[in-house]
Amino acid sequence: MILYFSGTGNSKWVASLLAKKLNDKSYDICAIDDEIDLTQEKQIGFVFPVYAWNVPEVMLKYVRRMKKQDVFTFAICTCGADCGKALKRLSKLYHLDSSYSVVMPNNYLIASKIEDLSVITKKIADAKNEIDTIASEITARKKVYRVHEGSLASLKSSIINWGFNKFARSTKPFHVNKQLCNQCGKCASMCPSKTIELIDGYPTWHDQCYMCLRCFNHCPKNAIQYGKNTENKKRYCLDEYL
Template sequence: MSTIIYYFTGTGNSLNCARSIGNLLEDTTLVAMQAAGEETVFPEADSIGLVFPVYAFGLPGAVKRFMKRLSCKNKGKYIFAAATSGGRVAGALVLARRMLRARGLRLSAGYSVVMPTNMILLHETSEEKKKILFDSMEKKVIEIASAVKSHEYHAVETGSMSDRILRTGILYRSASPFVKKLDHLFKADQGCIGCGLCSQLCPAHNIEMKNGIPVWKHQCEMCLSCLNLCPKEAIQYGSMTEGKQRYKNPYVEVKDLMCR
């Protein structure tokens, strides 16, 4: 039985999760959502997986755009989703289910996978907590893979009603139109060596190097790959990140995250 897993990732959590699921399944192909092109996507596999992070208690823009292009000749195709987050899935999987339904597709199973956060603007995760979360992720991955193998249906996992209404229904819907321009606070400090890695990592192709300095073009996903993965920790977000520990998923190589 074949499976194709489409993933979107910034600093590696969702790729790590997608790989871990795929390793427990037979005949699995992993494809980055942004590498799937701009045309309608018609997967031929028996099962389709969608693995993505939760941003602002909802879906990243790139994930929404991908879902709008996803189509299947067999409308009963088994589709599962895993939403990685730092702790609050809120209504992200409900939004995914709704978007698939608009395409005539059914989300057969939806899982919340808690992992260390990369949102260092607001939170940092201790090394001890990271180990606990990765151990927990592996257990959740076994549950997901087992369900996928048997095409088991599973109600989408959600946060509390207040999370769904206040955080996803109000905060996310209010903030999402402005995400692209939130990059106006990114800057390269004096430690920047002009290596261009941030530009190569950006899944939105939002960073251009000009005279050896990164320039953000206001098409941001706020995945924070540029900030977290800069080898000199020279990218800052206003004054919110100076001196803070950067985050990269330890099970993913930087080269695996490069988009060009």
């Protein structure tokens, strides 16, 4: 059983591909209402994106609530570059036999611009190879810690992550360009934190969200903006590159 959280599809893709290779199932934790029965599972995996070198709050909350099982357990963090100590942090909540990072295209496009096509295609090709390796190591029950922690990992995963949660998760800068918005409502229906409400057909954001950027990246009209500098930025959607 692979439990995943994914904002813009990278982690979902990793979880699905790995589940296929392991002949296992993958489930989106945001789509599970009741606690899932894991007592018959032979292995449990977690897949999620790294947020500011740490585990997204939604994943932490889910794992904290889980009943622990005595089976082979692994976690994979997807990242644009590096993950810091995210997997060490998760391993304090749930025993992990193996921990991995898989580098994928960066979706944090409110603070940076989209990577070049060559970079994105290479990351996806390398990720496929890495998933093959991970699948064989999990099958062999090998205990592995292969994580791109990056430089200053402890600092980034502690103080900088604290700063991100305190100052960089405000929904206030989200707004919609009404000239571009076609009022399709996709943003509200796909938001995993259910924080978007349509008022007169246009999205408005409540105070709390996961900062997954699904609304921002997947709006079919690129109508959703964050702050002042995102109007002309290309968005990221994994499906365009598969």
